[in-house]
Amino acid sequence: MYTLKIQKLRNQIDRVDNTLEKVNLLTQAIRIADENEDIEWGYDLRLDLINQEIDLAFSTESLPAFAWILQAYDDHPELFNEEDFLWQYKWMMSELYDNPAVSREQIEAALADFEGRLLRNGYGKRAIHNEELSDALAQKDLPAIERALADVKAIQRDDMSDCEACEMDAEVSVALLQNGYALACEKALPLLEGQFSCSHVPLRTAVNLAYEGYKNGDREQAVKMAEQAEKEIYKKEKDSAILLSAIKLATYFSYTDVAKAKEWIERYLPWADGPENRSMFQLACLMQEAMSNFSPDEEFTVELSDTHSLFQGKNIYTTKEIAVHYKNQAHRLAQRFDERNGNENFRKQLLQA
């Protein structure tokens, strides 16, 4: 009888096009599976849940769901295929890096576990190095970036490596950090022409080049990139995973068109309702920067939920209020990440900003 209920919920999930609602329905289905101790349904539904949550700006359910999946597989290897969740393992590694409460030792332990599973399924370590590279990029740690990039390139691509679009986009980011704006533009060409694309690229590339184009005095390229980024964002209007790109583009607009920047901030800031993680740090830095281009008393109308970190029981906030909030958040997070990582990379980013 309960399987019928799960099937009905699954049918309902297929019919809705709102990811949050899909996640909500999936958690209901998981509860039914768990109450009936149905491990196979629990496994399938949790994988679905992780695949859905990746489309949201922040995930809350995926990490426990993934730990449960690993346990289910390790307890019943005869029931499941380990390859089912290796791709999701990459996402979950990012979740660990994202969370400042997770220690370096815990990350290393997960990386070792991931490596073991990759190798015994016939994959190489490139996926591991992809994760190390993206962590080094988030820390803007040049020596670590160069090391990780060399490690990535030393191992052949396989089905568990980041997609080509993401890898090329990472190289664009590396070039930008190495003060190679012109090289970055060149490396970005195949992505901007649509030769390689995925759910994040070329949006992320175009946004970065609009922002860096402005900073590097290449206004013409910046405008072109902003136009392309805007088009990409329109394609994914309902997908909250675009949040960071949208806020970065709004930051670019804060230099070139403040009215537009304001409209974008009012539209997307309510989506920034999630845990304190690496994305939130980047968002906080960008918001602080964007606010510096508005007058302190400028008022922003933002409909925030009461769980939003900025929420103060109203829907109009001044530039000053927003700037102070995100400055504090950025500093707090930089402190936490640096403590976790045993360096000063996040605080250095604040100083550079």
Place this chain on the structure above:
Amino acid sequence: MEEEKSYHFQVNLKGMIALLSEHLYSDPNTFIRELLQNAVDAITALKHLDEGHAGKITVILPDEEETNFIFQDNGIGLQEADIHQFLSIIGESSKTKDIQDAKDFIGKFGIGLLSCFVVSDEIIVETKSALEQIPLRWTARSEGDYKIEKVEREIPIGTRVILVPKKQYKYIFEAGYFEKKIRFYGDALRETIALEIGGQAKIVHQEEPRWLSSLASKTDLLTIGKDLFHVNFLDAVPFETTAGRAKGVLYILPHRTQFSSKQRHRIYLKRMFLSEEDQALLPNWAFFVRMIVNTEELSATASRESLMKNDLLRQARKEIAGLLKTYLQQIKKTDFDIYQRIIQTHYLHLKAFALEDVDFLDIFLADIPFETNRGQRSFQNIIDYQQNLYYCADFEDFKQIDRMADTQGMILVNASYTFDAELLRKIKQRYSNYTVTEMSPGQLLGTFQAIHEDEEDYFRTFKDDVQKILDDYNCNLEIRRFKPVDTPAIFTKMDHNNVQNTISQLKENANPFARVLQSAPKNKAKNTLCLNVDNGLVHSLTEIKDHYMLRSVIELLYVQALILGKYPVQEREMKVMNDAMKSLIVMGLDNFVNL
């Protein structure tokens, strides 16, 4: 090999044409739209020279005597240079040369005519330019070659396209089928369209569509809506936007729709039919609306099957959302009956709307309907009844406590539906004069009346004994006063979200992720079994001195409370119940023997 010589790439034109003509367009009927579009653009160009020119399109369908299909317009016609440049270079279009001019024309990519190759291996264009006055014939074959020659006989100014229908597409050129299709694409055009077959002419389109007329009454619009969509709509709302110059009618559906179901619309660009999809012109909450609209200034994509998603389109959508909002606000005052019907039918979509727009929430708030343990009730009705709105965001929670809430005289909202919980949180946040409280089994328990101090003393030893039994079931004991008195015990599960539930199933150090989660601060909450002090059975329990008997009865009450609360009863609980009953029977028999 010659040094220093550069070479041109060779293009397989036949392959290119096949690719473009067969893959760019999703429907073999597309050529009708493309021919109409070219004809309308040619007539528009002539109108720039002669404002009073009456545009006409004549289509001669093949019959037994005439095997060709002829599509002719009385537009500006083409000069020889135009033919070389615009008909014969893929990607060139006369309409993009001047940006201002291009605004007047429908097409702009110079590839529309290629769609004719889907239905014909040869395209002949006979044309006489109003400027050059030389009659010309352009003949192109799908192999990729074309020729131009002078036409010896006299032809009128304008253009005629001649096709030789492929066998497999002959059905498209049959009168009934073709008339339906050309009306489908061209029923909003300013130009007259005539069909000729076997020498008989028939005007198939002549009049300005009534839905574009400002004089059309609501009854007229509803009739048009019914003819178009075969639906008796609740209402018709004419509208116009500044952005994109869109004009049309929004029809309110008389039946509930699924959020994911796509409504069919009629979207026209410069009077030419474009698409049946909404093209992001409607706000995403407007599932309850069907639309017929013509836009004069939005742009189409290359395939001309959809609108470009740009700022202007976004602006137009914003205006339409505003218009729809104003309509819903006004209809409450002007026609309460329709307002009620709209609410009853489309409350789910209106809730989504209210969530996005606080002004609308202000107006709509009192009438928002919710499902409760006492049937559907409006927000105002609930607030009038009990001042406080209680809701469960989780359906399982609602199922478990709706009966209990009912017996406490409480109206409880089932807010597990899409938007409900979010909307109630927003109401709580926005209106400080209303109390909105999320309810869970644990919280409901908190509303039960505590026992008096003297009763506390009376039950102290009993509580200690029972708690020891319940410790085996990870359960806290509460003794309270609640209704109905014939319910001896209520079980409530700890307030547990999905994340906590999953974490609680992880074994110690099962994997690196489990270790991360287990190192985070834990929630030590327990389930609760609440005994009803007013229940006779509970009173009798205090008289039991035999520990084994007390355990058996408490275990039975525990499983009974699980069943009552609609919690799943697993093998373990069945065993507990069976063992308890068996113990009671054995103890009963012993007493009988010892009598």
